[in-house]
Amino acid sequence: MQQLTHLERLEAESIHIMREVVAEAQKPVMLYSIGKDSAVMLHLARKAFYPSPPPFPLLHVDTTWKFQEMYRLRDKMAAESGMELIVYQNPEAKARGINPFDHGPLHTDMWKTEGLKQALDLHGFDAAFGGARRDEEKSRAKERIFSFRTASHGWDPKNQRPELWNLYNARKAKGESIRVFPISNWTELDIWQYIMKEEIEIVPLYMAAERPTVERDGMLLMVDDDRFRLEPGETPQMRSVRFRTLGCYPLTGAVESTASTLPEVVQEMLLTTTSERQGRVIDKDGGDASMEKKKQEGYF
Amino acid sequence: MADSDPVYRTDALIAEDIEAYLELHQNKTLLRFITCGSVDDGKSTLIGRLLYDSKMIFEDQLAALEADSKRVGTQGQEIDFALLVDGLAAEREQGITIDVAYRFFATEKRKFIVADTPGHEQYTRNMVTGASTADLAVILIDARKGVLTQTRRHSYLAHLIGIRHLVLAVNKMDLVSYDKDTFDSIVEEYAEFAASIGIEGFTAIPISGFKGDNIAIAPSANTPWYDGPSLINHLETVEVTDTAAQARGFRMPVQWVNRPNLDFRGFSGLIASGEIAPGQDVRIVPSGKTSKVKSIVTLNGELDRAVAGQSVTLTLADEVDCSRGDVIAIADDPPQVADQFESTIVWMSDEELIPGRGYWLKLATQTVTATVAEPKYEVNVNTMEHLAAKTLGLNSIGVAEVTTDRPLVFERYEDSRTLGGFILIDKLTNATVAAGMIHFSLRRAQNVHWQALEIGREQHAALKRQAPAVLWFTGLSGSGKSTIANMVEKRLHSFSRHSFLLDGDNIRHGLNKDLGFTEADRIENIRRVGEVAKLMADAGLIVLTAFISPFRAEREMVRSMLPEGEFVEIFIDTPLSVAEARDVKGLYKKARSGELKNFTGIDSPYEAPENPEIRIDTTATTPEEAANLIVERVLGVWTPDL
Known part of the structure; x- marks a missing residue:
């Protein structure tokens, strides 16, 4: 058996x-x-x-x-x-x-x-x-x-x-x-477990690294290319961040983190207190x- | 909140040694279960509680939940866990769960998938759906109300669908002051009922989904008299269905043949039961050919063995015929093959069962045409009584004979959900209209061999130097079908084509004189005519049929019996008012006066063809013109030498 x-x-x-x-x-x-x-x-x-x-x-x-x-x-x-x-x-x-x-x-x-x-x-x-x-x-x-x-x-x-x-x-x-x-x-x-077990390649953005970011409306946004429009007073700052979900970069919030390996990412995820889609703007417009x-x- | 604050996972381990935690979690097993109960038994609250206690609820969700609870909740100022689970906007408004929802949580030992299924009577189909993949069912009872009609119904359905582990969760114990006698008398009443429908055993647990008693830890301080497991404890330890299936003979329905190049031929499928290793003898069913397993191929390398529940690709030692729909089985104990079964059928469509009509039947990877006979009986799901029935409507359950147009590889449902469970699909709407469970075959198809004939349909047709076809005339009574078909046949004859005209009235004087005009009889009438037309086409003839044939499904059934392109549907399109004004046989008059029942166009429907090969508008075309047009279209297509 x-x-x-x-x-x-x-x-x-x-x-x-x-x-x-x-x-x-x-x-x-x-x-x-x-x-x-x-x-x-x-x-x-x-x-x-x-x-x-x-x-x-x-x-x-x-x-x-x-x-x-x-x-x-x-x-x-x-x-x-x-x-x-x-x-x-x-x-x-x-x-x-x-x-x-x-x-x-x-x-x-x-x-x-x-x-x-x-x-x-x-x-x-x-x-x-x-x-x-x-x-x-x-x-x-x-x-x-x-x-x-x-x-x-x-x-x-x-x-x-x-x-x-x-x-x-x-x-x-x-x-x-x-x-x-x-x-x-x-x-x-x-x-996550399957990614580790099968050694599946994923976008490095899921792991923490120093990245240029600005804080806007309570979200950390990454300045990924020069199309990003900075508002008056905004200057990109290097922060150790990672992403829990990936979408369009100006709409995807990063989280501050030092988890740079897969087990650390999972550890953070398990101990975290906010749900996955929270980083995306899409669920919020139009209410419930x-x-x-x-x-x-x-x-x- | 709860008196104890149970946690199913150790945050300490996660924080201190994540690798160790992951190792532990990676080797968990999976249990799928359903919760069922009446509308107010607290199903959603229980699931919300399980998610909450296992920390599957995050802070932002909890904040939203608290706000929602105050706004639309039913628990006053306290958290209404049910809101976590009730998903669709429509049901929030109605305050009930209307569909099957799947939830996920995990404990230290297992991962769980919960199907939340509704308690409303009209949604029997959803409960059967949720139960079909479950290893265990939690039947919820409101301690204040005891065993209700719904409790019996849910238990019956869970048992019917083959769930072997039943948990009787006597909920809302907090509202009966955790009274032992109340619990005991409910269990006693339920035990009596369970035994009466053949349920061999169940586990009864007194709980409060709202307060958390006996959910994670038992006994709770409020039920010192209870000495059984907590709900979680029990869920963590029962045996999973897939594991049980390993003990049975090897069977793998072939899903797909993998041929990347000429040197590789693999058979892909999900192992339904048993286990397999390279070198073992296997038999392909239904052909009966045998071979040996050469290898079990995966992206991560070849396997030494594979077991029930795994998706694999097998290669065989010999070049044997094997394709989608076949079953690869252990050689000395293959499954049976038959084309007639007694089955339990759960009807899931608003449109009721039409006995005799052809439906698609899908069982494992086999899809065939099947007809269902008039039910032997229908089961009253509340009282388990057997009632006489002519058909089955939405949410009714009955036992009936099912006949398929070719043999199916099967097992009894109680032995194999995969090879004993099937769905029926409406051929026109493509809706899944029923679920079925095979009890046993009524005759072994092995005994009815197809006679291999030396002279086949090609030889017959070649001798006549023509391509066979069935010209299927359909239209209202008095539309001109027989008249036009007659003229077409005369023209075909003059072109030296071998033909035969099957006329509705004539057939009813002989072959079909035992049939009346009910919907079922009309279907049988067409089925027989279809079979005769097919035999004649096999003999090389051009067959003309002139029948009202009012139902699309039956015309499509005949179409599917013939090789592609041989069925030519000719719609003689005459408006009802015109046909009625002609009334050649005086039938419309009789129908209008009520003397003639079930008359097409009057009190029985006519379903016009949607895409006929040929459509004749008789208000704009004379019968002669129509006949010329048909002959031109028909001969032009298949006799290039003309």
Whole structure:
């Protein structure tokens, strides 16, 4: 008798999900956001299909405002995995110069929400893997692993298909698509432990280092390139910081930390007293049910 | 807050020796469980408590929770843990949990995934969904109310879905002054009920989710009379389903064939039961071919053995046929194969079961067409009584025969959730409409061999120098189907095409004279005609059928029986008013007067084709023009020599 550990069971479940999608969908794609969850998801895909490379491309819906270190790792991982990398930037957002400084919520809406819809429509992908986890946020706790979207990418939380055992119904009408969340049942700690166990490469920003930062509205923002607009009186200061989640650099808050190794990061995480998404601005606009509202509109 | 402030993890270890802590945590096992109870039994509060005690709640969440508790909470000024768990905006407004939500927490020994499932009757499907992946069920009872109808229903469902570990959590003990007699009498009543439905054992624990009694540490100071484990303690020690599955014979449903190049051919899947090692003899089911396992391939190197619950890729020593849907099993003890089963069915759709209709059935990695017979009985989930039933509606549970269009590799559900559990999918909406659990096969498909025929459909067709097809005319009564089909056949005949016309009225005088006009009979009528048309097409003929065939699903069923492109759906589109005005056979008059029941267009629906291959608008086209058009379209497509 061999007792499987929780990580072994989670890994087996995620791999099973990915193989079901590849067997049943016409044109799957993996949404790759370069964060630690994406890194784990990509690693699981490589395990699921080894010795073949994962039989689908990686799609990065880019906002042009990610951290430079993210772009570097993205290109490296795509090359290493032998997968095609598709980078999509919403041309309208590009033309209108949409940016996080001037446009607030519109920045996320146009680059990410609209950009994602456009990219999926453009390539005709009918199934997209996403790295969302149920422990991240309340409305995610109830989402299925296979989540159906209408032709206009809407999500109807009241009309979800029941998901029994590990039997997934991937059938859909023309024009409809599925978002699939293979790491739904992983927690933040599971992700970290798996990264350590499997020695998965992640963006160095997760580890503490001296970085140029300014403090604004109670958040520490990193000045990652010269597009950062300093307000009167602001001067970047070197602080030892790290990031718990990664997004667009002007919207992602850093935490002051000296945790420069993975175990130290996990140690800090376990002893910390604030939740993971707190560093992101996105959950806060629109009040209480904002993520749910975003999802109904088509945000991943 | 709680009298003790229990903590499931040692912050000291995390702070002092993180490596040691991680080592400890890495080797934890995983238990999945569900909580079920009535609306006010305090499920969400209990889960909130488990999250809170295991420090899965952060300061910012706690601050938001405190604010929410004061604003919309139901616990006065105290923290309302339920708000942590109730996710969707709609349910917050209603104050109830309406869907399945998954929560996570960990103790020193285990990691847990909790499915929070609703107590409302109309949401039986959600509870079955949550229970389907659970190793254990916590049945909550309000100590003030005792065993209720819902308690029985939840216990029945948990037992039905095969959960072997039941915990009876008698909650809100604080509101009955922690009274031992109250607890004992509830347990006694429940034990009697549990035995009556075949539940072999359960663990009863007196708790208070709100105050924290007997959640982490037992006995709590308030229940010195209790000598059992705390809830957490119990959850940490029960055996996990996957571990139990290792003791059974090896089975792995093949999900995907891995062929990166000509030198490698691997079979990928999740091991459903047993264990496997290189060199072991295996059998591919249903083909029955045998081989040996050559290697167990992973990115991290080859494995010496693999066990139930692992996702692996196997290579075999021989070049045997094996693809998605097949099951690789231990050679001397393979699973059975059959095409007819007695099953329990939980109906999960607003649209009720239509006996005889073809649904997709998905079991492990196999997808087939299946029909469900009229249920033998329906179970009243509150009283467990068996009731007569013609069909199954939303949230009803019944026992019925299921027949598949080709043999399935299966096991009894009680032996294997993976090879005994299936879902039914509506072919038009693609909705998951039911969950099923196989009791046993009604006949062994092994005994009904397909006769291998030397002269096949290609040879038949070649001799006739034509490509077979089924021209399926559909439309209202009096739309002109028979008239036009007749003319088409005459033209085909004049082009020396071998054809046969199956006409609705004529068939009902012979083959189908035992059938009436109920929905079920109409479906059977079409199924038989479909089978006959298929045989004739196999014989090389161009078959014409003229039947109202009002339901899309049945027309699609016939389409799926034939090779791609051979089914040509011809919609004779005549508005009801026009067909009724013609009323060649006087049937509409009879239907209108009530003399004729279930008449299509009057008191029985007609589902027009959405994408027919050919559509004939009879208000703008004469029968002759229509026949010419069809012959041109049809022969033009498949006889390039004409």
